[in-house]
Amino acid sequence: MAVFKHGYQRYDGPLTGPVTRFLAVPRYAWPKLLAERFVLVLLLVSLFWPLLCAIFIYLSNHASLLPNLNGGGEAIQKLLRIDGNFFATFMNIQSTFAILLAAIAGPGLIAPDLANNALPLYFSRPVSLGQYIGARLLVLFGLLSLVTLLPGLFVFGLQASLAGSAWLAANWPLGQGMVTGFLLYILLVSLVALTCSAYVKWRVVAGALVLGFFFVLAGAAQIVNQVFHVEWGSLLSPGYTVYTLWCALLGVETAADAPGAGECLAAVLVLLGALLAVLLRRLRPVEVVA
Amino acid sequence: MTPIIAVDQLRVRLGKREILKGISCCLGASGTGRAIGLLGPNGAGKSTLIQTLLGFHRPAAGTARILGFDCHRQSSAVKTRVGYMPENDSLIADMTAVAFLRLMGELSGLPAAAALEKAHETLFHVGLGEARYRKVGTYSLGMRQMAKLAQAIIHGPQLVILDEPTNGLDPAARQRMLVLIREMKEQHGMNVLLCSHLLPDVEQVCDEVVILKDGQIVHQCDLARERQANQRFVQLHVAGSDASFAAALREAGAEGISEAPGVWRIVLPAGLEVEVLWRLTARENLRITKLAYRRDTLEEIFLKAVGHLPASPRPEVAHGRL
Numbered sequence: 001m002a003v004f005k006h007g008y009q010r011y012d013g014p015l016t017g018p019v020t021r022f023l024a025v026p027r028y029a030w031p032k033l034l035a036e037r038f039v040l041v042l043l044l045v046s047l048f049w050p051l052l053c054a055i056f057i058y059l060s061n062h063a064s065l066l067p068n069l070n071g072g073g074e075a076i077q078k079l080l081r082i083d084g085n086f087f088a089t090f091m092n093i094q095s096t097f098a099i100l101l102a103a104i105a106g107p108g109l110i111a112p113d114l115a116n117n118a119l120p121l122y123f124s125r126p127v128s129l130g131q132y133i134g135a136r137l138l139v140l141f142g143l144l145s146l147v148t149l150l151p152g153l154f155v156f157g158l159q160a161s162l163a164g165s166a167w168l169a170a171n172w173p174l175g176q177g178m179v180t181g182f183l184l185y186i187l188l189v190s191l192v193a194l195t196c197s198a199y200v201k202w203r204v205v206a207g208a209l210v211l212g213f214f215f216v217l218a219g220a221a222q223i224v225n226q227v228f229h230v231e232w233g234s235l236l237s238p239g240y241t242v243y244t245l246w247c248a249l250l251g252v253e254t255a256a257d258a259p260g261a262g263e264c265l266a267a268v269l270v271l272l273g274a275l276l277a278v279l280l281r282r283l284r285p286v287e288v289v290a
Numbered sequence: 291m292t293p294i295i296a297v298d299q300l301r302v303r304l305g306k307r308e309i310l311k312g313i314s315c316c317l318g319a320s321g322t323g324r325a326i327g328l329l330g331p332n333g334a335g336k337s338t339l340i341q342t343l344l345g346f347h348r349p350a351a352g353t354a355r356i357l358g359f360d361c362h363r364q365s366s367a368v369k370t371r372v373g374y375m376p377e378n379d380s381l382i383a384d385m386t387a388v389a390f391l392r393l394m395g396e397l398s399g400l401p402a403a404a405a406l407e408k409a410h411e412t413l414f415h416v417g418l419g420e421a422r423y424r425k426v427g428t429y430s431l432g433m434r435q436m437a438k439l440a441q442a443i444i445h446g447p448q449l450v451i452l453d454e455p456t457n458g459l460d461p462a463a464r465q466r467m468l469v470l471i472r473e474m475k476e477q478h479g480m481n482v483l484l485c486s487h488l489l490p491d492v493e494q495v496c497d498e499v500v501i502l503k504d505g506q507i508v509h510q511c512d513l514a515r516e517r518q519a520n521q522r523f524v525q526l527h528v529a530g531s532d533a534s535f536a537a538a539l540r541e542a543g544a545e546g547i548s549e550a551p552g553v554w555r556i557v558l559p560a561g562l563e564v565e566v567l568w569r570l571t572a573r574e575n576l577r578i579t580k581l582a583y584r585r586d587t588l589e590e591i592f593l594k595a596v597g598h599l600p601a602s603p604r605p606e607v608a609h610g611r612l
Contacts, residue, residue: 008415010446010478011408015370015399024396028389117380121441124344124374125397126366285346288304 021127025135029109030142038104043146046097050151053090054158057082061162082159083171084250087178090155091185091246097147098189099214105143106193107206109136110283115201123285133194133279140190148182177249185242188268191275192238198282214239231258235267242268292358294318294449294481295326295343299352302335302342309338311505312352317483317498320357320448323475325482327492327513329592330502336485337377339502340451343483344374357448370399373442377453377485379434383427387413387437390426391444398445405444412440416470432463439470449481450474456491464491471495493588501592509591516591524564526554527580528571538570552579 033039060080113119122132156175160168193210200206217237224233234240241264247254248261259267293316302310313335318324330336341347342354345365354361359368382390388409395405413422416436421429426437435455442450452471456464472495474480486492492499493513501509528535529552539546539556544566546556558564564581571578 006411008411008443008478010480011395011400011404011444012446013404014401016396016401018366020401021397021399024393024402028385028393112382112384116383117376117378118382120344120346120374120376120380121382121394122397123346124369124372124376125394126369126399127397128366285344286341288347 018126018131021125022131022135023138025132026138026142029139033105033108033139033143036104039101039143042097042101042104046094046101046147047151049090049093049097050155053086053155056080056086057155057159057162061159082163082167084174084177084247084252087152087156087174088243088246088250088252091148091152091178091181092243094148094151095185095189095242098144098185099211101144101147102140102189102193103207103210106140106190106210107197107200107203109139110194110197111201111203111206114198114282119283120285129280129283132283133276136194137187137190140193141186144186144189145182148186149179152178152182174250177246177251181242181246181249184245184268188238188242188272188275191272191279195275195279195282198279232263235259235263238268238271240264241271291319291321293355294320294324294357295483296355296358297339297352298354300339300342300349300354301351302338302347303350304338304347308350309335309505310342313339313502313505313507314352315500315507315510317500317510318481320481321479323479323481324498325471325475325484325496327496327499328483328485328502329487329489329492329499333504334502335505336502337453338505340374340453340483340485343368343451344372345369371448373398373445373447373450375438375442375450375452375455377457381426381429381434381437381441383425385426386424387418387422387426387429387440390437391441394441395444398447400445408444408446412444413437416440417466431458432460435459435463435467439467443474443480446478447480449483451483451485453485454487455484456486456488468494489587489589489592499588499591511591513588523584524554524556524558524567525580525582525584526556526567526571526578528552528554528576529579530574530576532574532576535570535574535576538574542566542570 060082063080113122123129127135153175156178160171160175189210192213196206196209196213200209218239221233221235221237221240224236225231241259244254244259244264245261245268246252248264254260295315295317297316298314299312300310300314301308301312317326328336328339338347342349343356343361345361345368348362356368357371359371361368382393385393388406391409391412392402392405395408396402400408410419410422413419416439418433418436418440421433426434429437435458439452439455442452455471456467459467468491471482471484475482475495482495484492484496496513498512499510500507526546532548532552532554535554536546536548543562544556544558546554549555556567558566567581568578
């Protein structure tokens with residue numbers, strides 16, 4: 001029977017579980033984000049570097065071809081080695097695309113709910129504040145994974161398949177480090193984007209704020225280092241702390257006098273906690289004027 | 291039977307201010323399809339009570355229960371059974387009405403396919419069938435109100451909380467909204483908590499009424515019983531000096547109060563006929579300009595409860611009712 005003929009009936013069927021409900025938010029958000037031209041263009045552009053890396057990996061695994069071309073076999077083989085440095089560089093470049101993508105996609109996630117006063121609609125349903133934030137984080141996690149985790153796993157998988165099981169067994173920690181590093185980075189970038197989205201209604205301004213967060217703090221870190229003649233000022237820069245953590249995870253050496261991985265991890269955790277606290281403070285079902 | 295809403299010594303503080311000051315009441319009974327009106331002047335605590343029932347505020351003391359579930363500790367169980375239509379504009383503007391309702395349905399626990407079907411069904415039910423593929427942001431005020439109602443009932447809740455549902459509606463749309471609310475309780479067995487400033491709306495739809503003032507319940511009544519028991523009184527308009535008329539009424543065994551200069555509200559006990567008023571006015575040299583039998587309207591009940599009207603005279607026969 002046509003829907004307009006049978007009239008309204010109360011639903012009395014089975015209900016879904018809390019996880020399925022929670023997943024409804026990203027399921028609706030992803031198609032909307034992927035329909036945006038800027039997001040699509042950025043996703044395509046972000047694939048160039050992984051493609052170049054794939055070509056690089058192919059060449060490094062077929063190095064026997066190269067000496068015949070220019071005669072510099074040993075030097076080129078050293079250059080073409082796939083190790084922690086290679087993955088650190090790969091992650092560093094892909095992370096830039098992740099920030100750009102978060103700056104474009106992030107502001108559209110919470111700001112419209114605040115502008116439309118839609119939070120009471122979510123929180124009057126069996127959706128907790130934690131689930132709401134989790135669902136929004138999942139939207140960005142899915143999107144940022146397309147430029148970080150997935151290309152990273154593709155590059156690692158390609159190298160493992162070309163180099164063979166011996167390389168995989170010896171370099172397994174590189175894969176683990178890359179996944180852990182990217183997960184931490186996605187969480188940080190997503191929280192920054194959500195917090196900016198929760199405080200600034202205008203998308204362009206919120207996007208600029210996301211970019212500014214990373215650049216301004218990096219600048220502030222340099223100023224502190226220069227003014228006080230210290231190294232710990234680098235802990236203020238999220239880019240520096242995350243990169244140091246990546247290097248530690250991938251077994252790459254960093255400057256001895258700079259803050260180490262432990263300090264950087266503590267700085268990142270403090271930053272994550274602060275961002276979450278700020279976000280929780282902002283997201284209330286109703287505005288209370290005391 | 292479990293009450294729909296049970297509040298016990300509920301205190302709610304927002305910042306340093308105590309908004310709800312230890313209120314207690316039991317409203318409705320589950321499975322009956324009743325409508326409860328929540329009335330009160332601005333700042334009485336109506337919205338705070340609704341928000342506390344929805345788990346938005348943590349009670350400072352006491353408990354609030356919906357259908358037997360604690361609103362704070364069993365918030366998820368409560369929210370699964372409740373639909374909420376907020377007072378202010380509260381929509382996702384850049385979604386079509388179907389997508390918006392489907393999302394709301396899924397968040398309430400409906401499977402995706404059922405949520406889509408119910409979204410269409412509910413939009414036709416509230417009269418937005420033809421506009422269901424339009425973005426909600428393009429809707430007129432009346433259509434937005436209907437969309438808000440639709441999202442509140444898409445999952446077939448046992449209790450629907452409506453905060454000022456007829457706000458900003460033209461007379462026809464207001465009537466349509468009231469018909470829908472009546473249908474919700476009479477045909478679909480839903481319970482309704484209606485918060486409104488428009489007393490005729492509450493009078494048309496509700497079975498019970500709670501009146502809040504300054505964070506306290508000042509009156510609670512069953513409207514159907516009130517209508518039956520509401521004592522008829524005589525409203526008398528007189529010209530002349532009526533200074534000693536109250537004493538004359540008491541002497542004759544009637545009770546009366548002066549509502550305004552020359553306007554009296556008189557309750558005649560059983561056995562005393564209206565002729566006595568003619569006799570008394572003649573004796574006091576008063577000229578009757580109007581005499582009518584009346585009952586209290588909800589507006590008068592409300593105004594008396596909040597102290598803007600003097601209470602009716604209460605002789606023995608009135609059994610203490612308004």
